[in-house]
Amino acid sequence: MAETIQLASRTGEVKIKPDQDMSLFTTFRIGGPAEFMARVTDRAQVEAALEWVEKMDLPVTSIGGGSNLLVDDSGISGLVLAVRASGKAAEAMIEVEDDMHQVRVWVPAQMPISRLGHVSAERGWVGLVWCAGLPGVVGGATVNNAGAHGGEMIDHLDSVDVLRLPDRSFERWPAARLAASYRYTVLKYAPRPRDVVVLGATFVLPKGDPAELERQAREFSEWRKQAQPTGACAGSVFTNPEGTYAGYLIDQAGLKGRQVGGVKISELHGNFLVNTGKATAADVREMIQMIQDEVYRQFEIRLVPEIEQVGGR
Ligand SMILES: Cc1cc2nc3c(=O)[nH]c(=O)nc-3n(C[C@H](O)[C@H](O)[C@H](O)COP(=O)(O)OP(=O)(O)OC[C@H]3O[C@@H](n4cnc5c(N)ncnc54)[C@H](O)[C@@H]3O)c2cc1C
Incomplete structure (x- = not known):
């Protein structure tokens, strides 16, 4: 080796x-x-x-x-x-410019997004508290335009710092360049291999009441523990179609609890697939196809994967 x-x-x-x-x-x-x-x-x-x-x-x-x-x-x-980095190390790299009514905050890509949710609440910054409890880090969440509880990354995003390959040149992209919409940015759907590495993101955030924001952060974290399975998973497998929820359709199609190889549709949340121990990517792909076929057969709605398939050689 x-x-x-x-x-x-x-x-x-x-x-x-x-x-x-x-x-x-x-x-x-x-x-x-x-x-x-x-x-x-x-x-x-x-x-x-x-x-x-x-x-x-x-x-x-x-x-x-x-x-x-x-x-x-x-x-x-x-x-x-x-x-990726530990929350403590990443938090130490945050840069803040304090204005009267708002803050301009630079956050490193490697910062755990949940930690950012809690830190923003503690410091009284409005607009990122929905991140509390979310897995992943700021770089991935920016690429995905992640969101929850009515908020998403793009809401208060001012700019994104990137290094371009192959020459490692630095660029600061205005947020509009991401062309972000629901779980979409141009970076998430760029063909691989990609020539952009995200280094950090700048947000402009209004000021609010830390006590109230911290209460919300705790509530959002707690909600996740109740509403989502705790096993090995990748969050919502499909995006929600216009006007309905993928999890609801999977539930109504009678698919909750269904298993393919080592992967199972969560009994708690129909849009979550859980690795029961020895699941393979092939099992997950077969499961995705089965769900798409069955939901389409019953409701004539084509579910679109939110999770991203990577690799293959
Ligand atoms: C239990 C659970 C619950 C979840 N709930 C939600 C939810 O409520 N809302 C939601 O939106 N998502 C949710 N997700 C999905 C996921 O947590 C988010 O999309 C998260 O923001 C992804 O961040 P990540 O760092 O893990 O990204 P990754 O999965 O590692 O990567 C995502 C994308 O970003 C790219 N990328 C990552 N870092 C960089 C970088 N530095 N430079 C360039 N490209 C990069 C990757 O290539 C990939 O295209 C959930 C996942 C789990 C497991």
Whole structure:
């Protein structure tokens, strides 16, 4: 087996590890090996990894928390760049410009999104409290235009900082460039391999009452514990069709509890597929097809996957 490569960066060593099991980097706990994997916690480390990739002429797949991904059983070619850090380390990198009635906040891509929800509440910033309890990090949530409880990333997003491949040039994109809508941005649907790594996002947030915001953050976190399954999953598998809910249609189609191989439709929430232990990406794909066919047969509605399929070699 090839050995770990160690790269120097201004903020510490970056380890490029060969043959890393992607099931350890996704909340679905599914996926074959990444040819190479680097976990990076700041811009200097992203740059060091991208410099190596350019020399090696390999494709890059950037991931955050891996909470919206179905990684192929054959794994991912090239380098998987996991842009993630602990909440504490990421919080220390937040930059704030305080105005009278609002704040301009720069948040690193590697910051856990749930932590951002709680931090924003504690500091009395309105507009991100819905993030409390959400898996994943800011980079992935920005790419996905994640949302919940009536809020979504684009609502207060001012700009997104990115590095472009192959030359690692820095660009600050105004939020409009993402062309964001419900669980959509141009970045999420760009063909792979992609030439953009998200480094951070700037939000402009009105000020509010921290006590009230913290109450909401607790309520949202608690709601997730009650309404969503706790097992290995990737959140909602399908987007909600216009005027209805995918979970409701799956429930009405009588599919809750159905199992294909190691993957099962949650009894608690019809739009969640749970890995019962040994599920493969092939099981999930077969299940998705079965649900789409059955919901279409009964309601003439074609469900569209929200989770993203990555890899295959
Ligand atoms: C239990 C559960 C509940 C969930 N509930 C919700 C919900 O209520 N609302 C919702 O919107 N989502 C929900 N999700 C899905 C998921 O949590 C969100 O979409 C989340 O924001 C994805 O973040 P991530 O960091 O895990 O992204 P990943 O899944 O790692 O990646 C998502 C996309 O972003 C890209 N990406 C990630 N980081 C970078 C980067 N630094 N640069 C460039 N590209 C990057 C990836 O290539 C991929 O295209 C849920 C998931 C789970 C497991």
